[in-house]
Structures are given as structure tokens and as C-alpha cells.
Amino acid sequence: MDHFNYRNGQLHAEDVPLAQVAERFGTPCYVYSRATLERHFHAFDQALGDHPHLICYAVKANSNLAVLNVLARLGAGFDIVSQGELERVIQAGGDPARVVFSGVAKQEGEMARALELDIKCFNVESRAELKRLNAVAGKLGKLAPVSLRVNPDVDARTHPYISTGLKDNKFGIAASEALDAYRQAASLEHLDVVGMDCHIGSQLTELSPFLDALDRLLLLIERLEAEGIKLDHLDLGGGLGVTYRDETPPAPADYAKALLERLADKRGAHKPLTLLFEPGRAIAANAGVLLTRVEFLKPGETRHFAIVDAAMNDLIRPALYQAWQAIIPVEQRSSQETQRYDVVGPVCETGDFLGKGRELAIAPGDLLAIRSAGAYGFVMASNYNSRPRAAEVMVDGGEAYLVRAREAFSLLWAGEALLPESAGASH
Ligand code: LLP
Numbered sequence: 404m405d406h407f408n409y410r411n412g413q414l415h416a417e418d419v420p421l422a423q424v425a426e427r428f429g430t431p432c433y434v435y436s437r438a439t440l441e442r443h444f445h446a447f448d449q450a451l452g453d454h455p456h457l458i459c460y461a462v463k464a465n466s467n468l469a470v471l472n473v474l475a476r477l478g479a480g481f482d483i484v485s486q487g488e489l490e491r492v493i494q495a496g497g498d499p500a501r502v503v504f505s506g507v508a509k510q511e512g513e514m515a516r517a518l519e520l521d522i523k524c525f526n527v528e529s530r531a532e533l534k535r536l537n538a539v540a541g542k543l544g545k546l547a548p549v550s551l552r553v554n555p556d557v558d559a560r561t562h563p564y565i566s567t568g569l570k571d572n573k574f575g576i577a578a579s580e581a582l583d584a585y586r587q588a589a590s591l592e593h594l595d596v597v598g599m600d601c602h603i604g605s606q607l608t609e610l611s612p613f614l615d616a617l618d619r620l621l622l623l624i625e626r627l628e629a630e631g632i633k634l635d636h637l638d639l640g641g642g643l644g645v646t647y648r649d650e651t652p653p654a655p656a657d658y659a660k661a662l663l664e665r666l667a668d669k670r671g672a673h674k675p676l677t678l679l680f681e682p683g684r685a686i687a688a689n690a691g692v693l694l695t696r697v698e699f700l701k702p703g704e705t706r707h708f709a710i711v712d713a714a715m716n717d718l719i720r721p722a723l724y725q726a727w728q729a730i731i732p733v734e735q736r737s738s739q740e741t742q743r744y745d746v747v748g749p750v751c752e753t754g755d756f757l758g759k760g761r762e763l764a765i766a767p768g769d770l771l772a773i774r775s776a777g778a779y780g781f782v783m784a785s786n787y788n789s790r791p792r793a794a795e796v797m798v799d800g801g802e803a804y805l806v807r808a809r810e811a812f813s814l815l816w817a818g819e820a821l822l823p824e825s826a827g828a829s830h
Contacts, residue, residue, distance in 0.1 A: 413734055417798045450656045450658070462482065504522055554576060582627070643685040692773060697769045716785045745761075
């Protein structure tokens with residue numbers, strides 16, 4: 404459930420009419436709902452009840468400082484994949500002791516910064532990375548907490564670009580190699596083996612791949628324990644899907660219940676492992692919309708186009724993954740007949756569409772809301788076609804706050820330079 408609803412034919416974010424947001428901040432504009440973010444975070448947190456746990460929001464889904472800050476205030480942890488994300492978490496008031504660091508190619512400088520801040524854990528994805536981390540920690544006189552990301556080779560049955568737990572994917576350490584890698588980690592002086600993790604993909608709508616992955620990890624944990632390598636936590640990654648159209652993913656409560664039952668079954672009287680989740684999409688996607696205005700309606704011979712002021716540079720998911728996101732009018736018209744439109748942007752690419760074949764009753768100047776845009780929306784935006792990136796607004800009850808200003812034109816070339824007049828004189 405989210406807090407984007409119609410009241411008297413007017414789409415609202417919580418108590419604020421979206422038409423008012425567009426009036427005040429312009430379009431295209433991302434609008435987030437604080438209450439929805441909080442609701443989704445609590446759903447995960449409460450789902451694990453009194454089992455020791457930490458919900459590490461995946462910063463990549465939406466890294467706006469206001470979003471991170473709202474979650475930090477609830478005691479969230481964070482899953483990061485770069486120093487940039489780490490610096491954002493710190494800027495937003497997040498607690499580094501609740502940060503886990505994922506990613507296949509952490510650089511020495513990134514490791515050093517994370518060690519300096521005493522993050523909770525490094526999710527290590529290869530043997531070469533173990534060695535690098537050991538060396539960096541040694542130089543700093545630190546002990547680096549590590550978890551190995553195991554690739555359990557399960558099919559997440561999702562889009563191939565967002566499936567990560569198969570042998571063919573670049574992520575993690577193969578389950579068959581993991582035991583050896585753990586032995587190596589345990590032997591390295593500046594590493595402290597504390598956990599195991601996996602992340603098998605994104606937008607999963609079934610429980611079984613998660614349970615299969617858990618089974619494979621638990622087998623490994625048993626073998627490690629037999630060798631005297633004991634872990635404190637198990638991190639099952641993110642990946643729980645959301646409803647974009649008619650998908651029916653399990654609710655966080657059902658997801659957590661199934662995992663906890665399997666854990667209880669298989670580990671019985673063992674000391675409970677702290678459970679970590681890294682949800683991104685499930686927290687942020689339906690907590691945001693992209694507001695856009697219809698510029699022109701362009702009837703064609705075979706298709707009709709609604710040309711809007713948002714484009715693939717603002718929201719790339721439809722173009723990149725053929726993702727379907729609902730497009731709804733901000734003001735409902737009762738009288739007008741609908742027409743089938745391809746909703747397209749101003750970018751010079753045929754792939755620049757936000758939705759195809761949508762039944763809409765609209766006129767030029769109308770506002771549309773592209774739903775489920777709170778995750779992997781603004782964070783994947785670019786300046787293609789030299790389009791300034793959109794504004795971001797967060798609604799909290801009856802108030803709307805600008806949480807990122809629309810990019811000014813001058814920022815488009817900030818950091819660029821001309822060659823000096825004298826350049827080329829030697830030719
Ligand atoms: N943890 C790790 C290590 C990840 O790689 C990811 C996402 C997550 C957590 C969060 O997964 P989530 O709960 O959001 O499914 N841009 C794509 C999604 C890419 C996901 C990459 N990894 C999209 O727009 O569908």
C-alpha cells in the first residue's frame with residue numbers, strides 16, 4: 404500500500420495535491436512520500452520481530468539524502484556499493500556501524516575510507532578482493548569484518564539483466580569454491596570472518612528461489628562450523644519484488660516468516676544467526692512517482708503519441724528493461740473519451756518511451772504521474788541530450804519539500820574546460 408491516492412478526482416501524495424507540486428516546482432519532477440517509505444521500512448523491520456536482525460536499505464535504489472535520512476532516523480542500516488554511497492549515508496546522518504559494503508570491484512581508497520569509519524561488514528566477492536582488503540586493513544592497523552558473497556546458482560526467474568545469482572553472473576564466489584575461500588579468509592591476519600551473504604536478483608515475485616538459496620547457504624554454514632569457522636550473521640540480500648502492474652510478490656511478513664521457519668527447521672538449537680536484508684525496490688519503488696506534463700498530442704497513422712516533458716534520461720527503466728510502469732492522470736476527466744497513446748519523451752531516440760499503448764483521456768498541458776518510480780528512477784537519470792536532471796520533492800503529510808533542486812543549465816558543463824588559445828600552435 405502507498406500514499407498516492409485520488410481525492411475528488413485529484414491525485415494526491417499524502418495530503419498534497421500533485422497538481423500543486425507541479426505548479427510550485429515544475430516538471431518533470433520526482434515526488435516521494437515519506438509515510439510510504441516509513442511504512443515499507445517498518446514492514447521489513449516488524450516482519451523479523453524479535454529475531455536479531457538489521458534492515459540495510461540498498462542505497463542504489465534511491466540515494467537522495469532526504470530518503471536516506473528518513474530511513475536513518477528509523478534506525479535503518481544501509482547496503483552500499485561505492486564510496487559515493489558511503490559519503491551520502493554519512494551526509495544523511497546514517498550510522499556507519501550499520502553499513503554493509505557490497506560490490507565486485509572495491510578500490511583500495513574505498514576500502515580504507517570504510518575501515519576508517521568502522522563499517523559493519525565488507526561483503527567480499529572474490530579471493531583477490533580478500534587479499535586486497537587484508538593488505539589495506541594491515542596498513543591501517545585495522546581488522547576488517549568480512550562476509551563472503553556466495554553465488555548459490557539459483558534461478559531468480561526475473562529479467563536477465565537483474566538476475567545475479569547464477570553461475571554465469573559476475574557476482575559472488577561460487578558455492579563450490581566458497582569453503583576454500585572461507586579457509587583463506589580465516590587465515591588472513593587482518594580479516595575477521597563474521598558472516599555470509601548472497602543476493603540472487605531483483606524484482607523476485609516468488610519465495611522459492613530465496614528458500615533454495617537459503618538452503619544452499621545453510622549447508623555451507625554447517626560445513627564451516629564443523630571446521631571451527633563460526634559466523635554471526637547471514638545476509639540474504641535484497642530482491643523482493645513489488646507490484647508494478649499485476650505481479651503479486653509476497654509481502655515482507657510472508658517472506659520473513661518463510662525464511663525464519665526454514666532457519667528454525669534447519670538450525671534448531673544453534674545460536675541464532677543475526678539476519679540482514681538489503682531491500683531497495685520494496686522500500687522505495689512505490690514510494691515515488693515521476694510527474695510530467697503533456698507537451699503535445701501527435702496523432703499518427705498507426706499509433707498516437709503523447710509527447711511529455713519527461714524522457715528516458717529521467718526514467719530509463721522502460722527503455723532499458725522494457726519495464727511497465729503505470730501512467731495515470733493527475734486530474735481525472737470524467738467526460739472525455741480515452742485514446743490509446745504511446746507516451747514518449749523529447750529525446751532523439753526511438754527507444755525513448757515511458758509507456759506504450761496506454762488508454763488515456765488527456766489534452767496538451769495535462770499532468771501525468773508515472774507510478775512506482777521511487778526506485779531506480781532518479782538514480783539512473785542522465786544528462787543525455789543535455790537535459791538538466793529533474794527536481795526531487797518529498798511530501799510529508801500536508802507539506803511538500805524540495806529535496807533536490809532541478810539542475811541548472813550551468814551545472815551541465817560544470818567541470819568542463821576549453822583548450823587554451825595557445826593549444827595547437829605547435830602543429
Ligand atoms: N543488494 C545487492 C548486493 C544488490 O546488488 C541489489 C540490487 C540490492 C541489494 C537491492 O535489490 P532490490 O531489493 O532493489 O531488488 N536497475 C534495476 C535493478 C538493479 C538491481 C541491482 N542490485 C531495475 O531498475 O530494475
